[in-house]
Amino acid sequence: MKELEKLFDRIIQRVNINLRELEFDVNPVVSQLVPTGQMTKFYAFYGITPHHPLNLIFKHSNLSGSYFLGRCRVTNSLLYKSDIRGDELKKKGDLFQYQEFNIPVDQDEEIRIDDSFLIKTLVHNFSHDPETLERFFIRDTVSTHYANIHGSPSDGCYLGPFSTVDLTTMRDCVIGAYAYVQAGEISHLNVDPGTVWVRKPGDFNFMYRYPLSQLNNYIYFAAGSPPQGIFMDFVEDRKEAFQRVFNVVNIESPVSVPATASLDRFAVIKPKTNIGDNVLVAQRAFLQNSTLGKGANAQENCYIINSTLEGENVTAHGAKIIDADMGNHVFVGFNSFLRGRPDARLTIGKESVVMPHTIVDIRKPLTVPPGSLVWGLVRNQDELEANSMSLKDFSKIKTRLSKGNMLFEGSGTSFVTAFQERIHHILEANGAFYDGNLNRGHAQRNQNISFNTIQPYPEGDKEGMYPTIIIQP
Amino acid sequence: MKELEKLFDRIIQRVNINLRELEFDVNPVVSQLVPTGQMTKFYAFYGITPHHPLNLIFKHSNLSGSYFLGRCRVTNSLLYKSDIRGDELKKKGDLFQYQEFNIPVDQDEEIRIDDSFLIKTLVHNFSHDPETLERFFIRDTVSTHYANIHGSPSDGCYLGPFSTVDLTTMRDCVIGAYAYVQAGEISHLNVDPGTVWVRKPGDFNFMYRYPLSQLNNYIYFAAGSPPQGIFMDFVEDRKEAFQRVFNVVNIESPVSVPATASLDRFAVIKPKTNIGDNVLVAQRAFLQNSTLGKGANAQENCYIINSTLEGENVTAHGAKIIDADMGNHVFVGFNSFLRGRPDARLTIGKESVVMPHTIVDIRKPLTVPPGSLVWGLVRNQDELEANSMSLKDFSKIKTRLSKGNMLFEGSGTSFVTAFQERIHHILEANGAFYDGNLNRGHAQRNQNISFNTIQPYPEGDKEGMYPTIIIQP
Numbered sequence: 001m002k003e004l005e006k007l008f009d010r011i012i013q014r015v016n017i018n019l020r021e022l023e024f025d026v027n028p029v030v031s032q033l034v035p036t037g038q039m040t041k042f043y044a045f046y047g048i049t050p051h052h053p054l055n056l057i058f059k060h061s062n063l064s065g066s067y068f069l070g071r072c073r074v075t076n077s078l079l080y081k082s083d084i085r086g087d088e089l090k091k092k093g094d095l096f097q098y099q100e101f102n103i104p105v106d107q108d109e110e111i112r113i114d115d116s117f118l119i120k121t122l123v124h125n126f127s128h129d130p131e132t133l134e135r136f137f138i139r140d141t142v143s144t145h146y147a148n149i150h151g152s153p154s155d156g157c158y159l160g161p162f163s164t165v166d167l168t169t170m171r172d173c174v175i176g177a178y179a180y181v182q183a184g185e186i187s188h189l190n191v192d193p194g195t196v197w198v199r200k201p202g203d204f205n206f207m208y209r210y211p212l213s214q215l216n217n218y219i220y221f222a223a224g225s226p227p228q229g230i231f232m233d234f235v236e237d238r239k240e241a242f243q244r245v246f247n248v249v250n251i252e253s254p255v256s257v258p259a260t261a262s263l264d265r266f267a268v269i270k271p272k273t274n275i276g277d278n279v280l281v282a283q284r285a286f287l288q289n290s291t292l293g294k295g296a297n298a299q300e301n302c303y304i305i306n307s308t309l310e311g312e313n314v315t316a317h318g319a320k321i322i323d324a325d326m327g328n329h330v331f332v333g334f335n336s337f338l339r340g341r342p343d344a345r346l347t348i349g350k351e352s353v354v355m356p357h358t359i360v361d362i363r364k365p366l367t368v369p370p371g372s373l374v375w376g377l378v379r380n381q382d383e384l385e386a387n388s389m390s391l392k393d394f395s396k397i398k399t400r401l402s403k404g405n406m407l408f409e410g411s412g413t414s415f416v417t418a419f420q421e422r423i424h425h426i427l428e429a430n431g432a433f434y435d436g437n438l439n440r441g442h443a444q445r446n447q448n449i450s451f452n453t454i455q456p457y458p459e460g461d462k463e464g465m466y467p468t469i470i471i472q473p
Numbered sequence: 474m475k476e477l478e479k480l481f482d483r484i485i486q487r488v489n490i491n492l493r494e495l496e497f498d499v500n501p502v503v504s505q506l507v508p509t510g511q512m513t514k515f516y517a518f519y520g521i522t523p524h525h526p527l528n529l530i531f532k533h534s535n536l537s538g539s540y541f542l543g544r545c546r547v548t549n550s551l552l553y554k555s556d557i558r559g560d561e562l563k564k565k566g567d568l569f570q571y572q573e574f575n576i577p578v579d580q581d582e583e584i585r586i587d588d589s590f591l592i593k594t595l596v597h598n599f600s601h602d603p604e605t606l607e608r609f610f611i612r613d614t615v616s617t618h619y620a621n622i623h624g625s626p627s628d629g630c631y632l633g634p635f636s637t638v639d640l641t642t643m644r645d646c647v648i649g650a651y652a653y654v655q656a657g658e659i660s661h662l663n664v665d666p667g668t669v670w671v672r673k674p675g676d677f678n679f680m681y682r683y684p685l686s687q688l689n690n691y692i693y694f695a696a697g698s699p700p701q702g703i704f705m706d707f708v709e710d711r712k713e714a715f716q717r718v719f720n721v722v723n724i725e726s727p728v729s730v731p732a733t734a735s736l737d738r739f740a741v742i743k744p745k746t747n748i749g750d751n752v753l754v755a756q757r758a759f760l761q762n763s764t765l766g767k768g769a770n771a772q773e774n775c776y777i778i779n780s781t782l783e784g785e786n787v788t789a790h791g792a793k794i795i796d797a798d799m800g801n802h803v804f805v806g807f808n809s810f811l812r813g814r815p816d817a818r819l820t821i822g823k824e825s826v827v828m829p830h831t832i833v834d835i836r837k838p839l840t841v842p843p844g845s846l847v848w849g850l851v852r853n854q855d856e857l858e859a860n861s862m863s864l865k866d867f868s869k870i871k872t873r874l875s876k877g878n879m880l881f882e883g884s885g886t887s888f889v890t891a892f893q894e895r896i897h898h899i900l901e902a903n904g905a906f907y908d909g910n911l912n913r914g915h916a917q918r919n920q921n922i923s924f925n926t927i928q929p930y931p932e933g934d935k936e937g938m939y940p941t942i943i944i945q946p
Contacts, residue, residue, distance in 0.1 A: 043722065043925070048931030054940050247722045249516065249926070396509070450928035452516070458921040460946075461522035467527050470943040473935075 004036055004062055006463040007076060011117045011279040013154040018172045022190050024439075025141050030431050033144065034080050034119060039064045040456055040464040042081065046471065047449040050356075051346050052087055053108050055342075055469040062456060062464050065246075067266070069282055081285065082118040086111050086372075087442060088429060090133060098130040107134050116141040121159070122300050125151035129185070131171040145227050146235070146301060147175075148317050148334050155158055160193060161227040162219050162318070164334045164356060177221045178210065178231075180357040182333065193219075196357050196375060201419065202223045204410030210354075211405070217378075218337065218359060229288050230361075231337065234320065236288055238303065248261035256332050263448040265345025267298075276311065280430045280443035290321075293328070294335050295432030297443070306342070314426050316356065319343075324348065328368060329424045333358065340366070348372075353391065353419055360384075371417070376405060392418050477509055477535055477937035480483045480549060487613040491629025491645045493665050499615050499631050501696035506617065507553050512537045513937040515719075518944040520922040526559055526581050526604050529944040531687060535671050540739070540756060542728075545584040552586070555594040556773050557843075559584050560915060561902060563599050563606060571603040579756075580607050583761060589614040591622075594632070595773050595790050598624035602642040602658070609751070611786065618700050619708070619774060619788050621807050628722075633666060635701040635791070637694050637807045637829055650665060650694045651683065651704075653807065653830040666692075669830050669848060673891065677883030681828075682848050682861075684878065688850075690812065691832060703834075704810065707793065711759055711776065714741045733907055740771075749784065751902045753916035760777075766801070768905030770916070779815070786916065787899050789829065797821065800843060804896045806831065807945055813839070826864065833857075857872055866931065 006205045015026045042065035046056055049069075057073040066079040070086020089109035090096065109126055112135050121143040127136040128151050130262065136153055143159035154164040158179035159165065168187045176193030183199040190294070191197070194210030221227040229442045243268055245251065261279040263269065269281075270288035280297040281287065292302045292309030296303055303320040310328040315321060318330045323340030327346045332338065333356030340346030344362055347356065349370030360366070360378040368374055368384065373394050376387040386404040397412030427433060431441025456466045481694045490501045515538035530546040539552040543559020562582035563569065569576045582599055592809040594616040600609040601624050609626055616622065616632035625638040632638065633650035642658045642665075651665030656672040664670070667683030688713055694700040718724065720737055727742045734752040736742065742754075743761035753770040754760065763777045766784030771777050776793040783801040788794060792805045796813030798820045804813065806829030813819030815837055821827065822843030832893060833839070833851045839848055841857065846867050849860040865881050870885030881888070904914025 048928060048930055048940055050930050050935055059611055235873075249720045249722060408672060448931040450931045451926075451930050453924075453926040455923035455925050457523055458923045462523060467521060468943075468945040470941075470945075471940040 002461045004039060004078075005168050007062070007465075008036075008078060008117070009059070010076070011078065011115055011142070014115050015117075015142050015156060018140050019158060019174060021172065021188060021293075022108045022174055024158060024174050024190070029221075030117065030119070030142055030144065032224065033226060034078075036464060039080060039456070040080065041065075043453040044068070044079075045451045045453045045465070047451055047470075049445065049449050052450070053089075053091070053443040054471060054473050055108070055110070056452070056469070058466055058469045060468070063454065063466050064456070064464075070111070071108055072113070074113045074134070076115045079112050079113070079117045079121075080115040080117075082121040083123065084111055084113070085122070085124045085300070085444070086284075089136070090126050096130065096133055103132060103133060108115075109136060110135045111138070113138045114403075116143075118143045118147075121147045121149060123149045123165070124300070124317065127151050127153050127169070127313070128167045128179060129153055143222070145232070145316050146335065146422055150317070150334070153410050160336050161221050162231055162357075166320075166334070166356070176305075178215060178225070178335070178357055182356075194357075196355060198355075198415070200410075200414065201251075204408065204412070206406070206415060207406050208406040210377055211260055229265050234303070235301075235338075238268075241270070241286065242266075242284070243325045247440075260431075260436070260444060262443045262445075264446070264449075265451070273294060278432050278443050280441075280446070281430075281458050295427060295430075297430045297432065310350070314430075327352070329423075330354070331419070333360070337361065348374075352393075358387075358416075359436055379451050407411055424443045474869050476648065477551075477936045479514060480533070480535070480938075481509075481551060481590070481907070484588055484613075484615070485550065487591070488615050488631060490591075490631060491613050491649060492631060494661060495647055497631060497647050499664070502631070502694075503590065503592070503615055503617065509552075509937060512551065512553060513931070514739075516926040516928045517552075517939070518661050518926045520923045520924055521944075522918070522922050526562075526564070527944060527946050528581070528583070531927070531939055531942045531943070533941070534939055536927065536939050537628055537929070538938075543584070545586070547586045549610055550586050551590040552594075553590075553592045555591040556596065557584055557586070558597045558755075558773070559597070560919070561597070561599045562609070564768070569603065569606055573753070574603060576603055576606060577608050577700070582609060584609045584611070586611045588612060589616075591616045593618045594620045594622060596622045597773070597790065598640070600624050600626050601640045604624055618705070619791050619808065623790070623807070626785045627699045634694050635704055635808050635830075636934070637791075639807070639829070647733050650700070651688060651692050651808065651830055657839075658872075666694075667830075669828060671828075671888070673883075673887065677881065677885070677888045677891075679879070679881050681879040681887060683832075683850055684926075687804070704927075707810075708774075711741075714743070714759065715739075715757070719915070723779060731908070733904075733917060735916045735918075738924070751905050751907050753905075753919070754912075768900060768903075770900075770903045770905065784825070785895055785905050787903075800825070801897075804892070804899075810834065821847075824864075826895065828894070831860075846892075 002017045002104040006051045044063035044066045046068035046318045048341045052070045055071040059075045063076045065081035067083045096104040126215040140156045141154045147159040148164040150166040153169045156172040159175045163175040164180045166182040171187040174190040179191045194215040196208040198206040219229045219231045228388040257263045258277045260277045263281045264283040265305045266283035267285040272289040274291040276294040278295040282300045286303040288305045290307045296309040296313040299317045299383040301308045301318040305322045307324045309326045312329040314331045314423045316334045318335040327350030331350045336358040338360045344365045348368040352372040355375040395413045395416045431443030433439040517536035517539045519541035525543045528544040532548045534550045538554035540556045563578045566577040609640040613629045614627045618634040620632040621637040623639040626642045629645040632648045635651045636648045637653045639655040644660040652664045652668040667688040669681040688708045692702045692704045730736045731750045733750045736754045739755040739756035740758040745762040747764040748759045749767045751768040752765045755773045758771040759776045761778045763780045769782040769786040774791040778795045780797045782799045785802040787804045789807045789809040790939040800823030802824045805827045809831040811833045820840040826846040827849040840937045847861040868886045868889045874881045904916030906912040
């Protein structure tokens with residue numbers, strides 16, 4: 001184990017050097033989070049398909065339980081049960097548009113993880129930083145349970161549990177638990193837990209802050225203990241179901257899956273689940289007693305339970321939907337937690353946008369009208385009114401609006417349009433619009449993936465370290 | 474599948490060019506043996522341990538269901554359910570003794586397989602050819618079901634089912650079904666099915682030929698059909714038991730295994746099996762209702778059923794022991810088939826040597842006295858007398874002896890000594906003599922292996938081809 005422990009120390013030191021200005025010491029925060037014994041227990045795995053440029057390089061790392069697809073290089077890092085999904089990387093020859101620039105992509109984009117420790121983290125999407133088109137880097141970074149690093153290069157950062165950094169390049173930042181940041185480029189910031197921040201410089205700025213005392217019921221994290229709260233309890237309670245999925249090599253699909261849909265073999269499907277055409281269910285998704293209509297998707301770490309998704313629904317990474325009826329074309333952002341009750345269903349009307357990191361947790365039936373924008377903490381009708389607006393009304397904002405804990409500045413139209421375009425892009429990329437011929441996406445391309453497993457040295461000084469592994473076409 | 478089919482054609486052509494002088498066309502023989510659909514169905518796997526120098530390079534090959542350990546490079550080849558076990562390769566710095574030469578080993582020995590098609594073949598042991606110490610090559614070679622390539626570099630050869638080439642470098646040879654060759658160096662030979670040939674040039678020459686009409690009941694192979702006969706029926710009947718073993722990632726040992734023994738997780742262990750100290754059970758071994766005493770071993774493709782092995786028993790690759798009681802220190806050579814019956818047990822006395830490729834198949838109880846040498850086909854007491862001698866008497870041969878279908882020339886002492894030394898070496902290498910401190914061998918070193926799985930492209934032109942994979946420390 002010697003090398004594994006040395007590697008851990010090395011990573012912590014490097015991150016702390018980066019965060020010295022913020023006076024953030026990552027060591028007490030993560031030192032007990034994953035016992036080294038756990039790091040030797042689980043195999044890592046990578047996908048092989050003809051549709052994804054294959055170039056995986058693993059060096060001097062532990063990859064326990066992690067998943068890789070596409071072009072990815074990992075060096076001197078600890079990746080614990082993380083997903084590195086490189087199926088939307090830019091390709092050589094692509095032309096990247098940024099403002100007035102048309103920048104040619106010089107070589108296939110690569111996700112490059114160095115000197116980092118990622119715990120149950122999702123890395124996905126292509127990076128949008130025009131400064132580093134070919135290299136989506138994650139360096140000197142520690143991230144914790146269910147963090148999303150979404151198209152966001154990171155250098156010298158710490159991400160708290162259930163945080164998301166989206167299409168944002170960050171340097172020397174601390175992202176608090178359940179904070180969501182989509183801000184283009186940030187550096188030397190300490191973002192408070194429960195901040196939801198969407199900024200397009202010169203265009204708009206959306207900012208919401210969870211009341212901390214309420215947020216702590218859902219997610220609370222302090223040095224010395226693992227993350228706590230409803231979010232953790234919820235996933236821990238369903239952990240066992242994944243064991244069988246990971247312990248069997250060939251698994252039969254427990255439900256019938258249309259030829260146009262894809263159900264990842266590492267997803268958990270409980271009884272009474274229906275999967276429609278063009279549906280995409282990613283690995284580590286959990287479906288139970290639910291119906292996914294045409295073109296709906298369930299991304300990594302999603303839980304959809306006792307719910308109906310009418311169609312073209314985006315359920316972004318880590319979102320949970322329980323006892324709910326979702327209309328057509330409803331978007332549910334990252335790590336949102338939407339919980340109705342068996343006797344108090346949650347209904348969300350068509351074409352609504354549930355912002356990333358939204359909590360709807362009700363005891364009485366609640367209906368979100370069609371075409372709504374919802375954010376923040378909603379536990380009843382009053383909170384819904386405080387934390388939502390119709391997209392139509394939101395579009396009318398010209399300069400500024402303050403509502404409850406939310407402050408918006410800039411153009412509402414830009415904001416709403418940006419969201420809608422993005423939702424359209426996600427659906428398109430996922431293959432929701434596939435017509436049997438055109439608009440093929442992940443749902444059609446990811447149907448037939450071969451998975452290879454890799455494991456570390458089982459004993460000796462190198463126990464827990466993976467050998468150098470290079471996989472190329 | 475295009476590339477896979479092109480690769481097949483390419484290999485066949487290369488082998489045929491090598492075998493043109495023998496007028497042997499390998500194409501009709503193997504063209505239907507493994508449907509290409511089968512080649513995409515099974516994962517390959519390789520072992521990671523701190524005890525075996527790790528250097529695996531796979532390029533432009535299909536490795537379906539095959540296993541790899543140690544230092545090995547595979548290029549332009551099809552390996553179907555084969556075992557490439559590189560745990561006895563020579564190491565850099567070793568001194569290799571050959572006659573009056575002391576040859577330093579320049580670099581770690583590597584098993585190098587190029588342009589070959591191996592079906593259910595075992596490749597093991599280090600090559601004994603002083604001309605190629607660092608490279609155990611298998612080139613332009615086709616081998617079929619349950620062939621053993623044991624320390625035998627091969628260039629331009631065809632091996633029939635259940636054949637074994639042992640410590641022999643071969644060029645442009647055809648080895649018939651169930652032929653056993655241990656002859657140092659051979660070229661441009663067509664060895665008949667059922668030949669058992671052990672030669673040490675200048676020292677001795679042992680030659681036995683199975684009566685073909687009898688052998689055909691056990692193994693018969695002609696172009697256009699898969700191998701047939703009792704041997705094939707026997708393994709096919711037990712095939713299903715392996716499915717579970719290969720379909721589960723973490724498997725619990727079904728029996729208690731002493732700390733000094735090793736039971737491979739890809740072996741099948743049926744109820745009422747006892748495993749003693751220092752026992753080695755390799756992958757693809759099958760044990761049922763049997764007892765393996767201290768230091769006994771069961772190598773790849775062995776079946777031990779309703780039998781007792783007293784201790785220090787070598788059960789070489791592919792040997793089968795059914796309804797038998799084996800005394801201490803009994804050696805059973807490659808692919809031997811020893812079948813008693815529930816009401817007619819086979820007893821083999823201590824320190825006997827059952828030659829490779831021996832068939833003992835009885836309907837009435839039979840006892841082989843201690844210290845015997847047994848060869849060929851033995852179905853009753855008469856055939857036992859025709860096809861065995863005491864090792865003591867055999868040692869007395871000075872020039873020549875002919876007995877039944879067996880002809881021996883040379884020194885009986887040399888022959889017996891060579892066998893006994895080899896048996897001692899095998900037991901030593903396998904860890905049979907481990908005393909808790911000294912004499913550690915495979916049984917102690919192979920206890921804790923991590924297995925990684927690899928799979929081919931699931932579709933497209935490259936369907937069935939494995940990506941390039943390089944694994945290094």
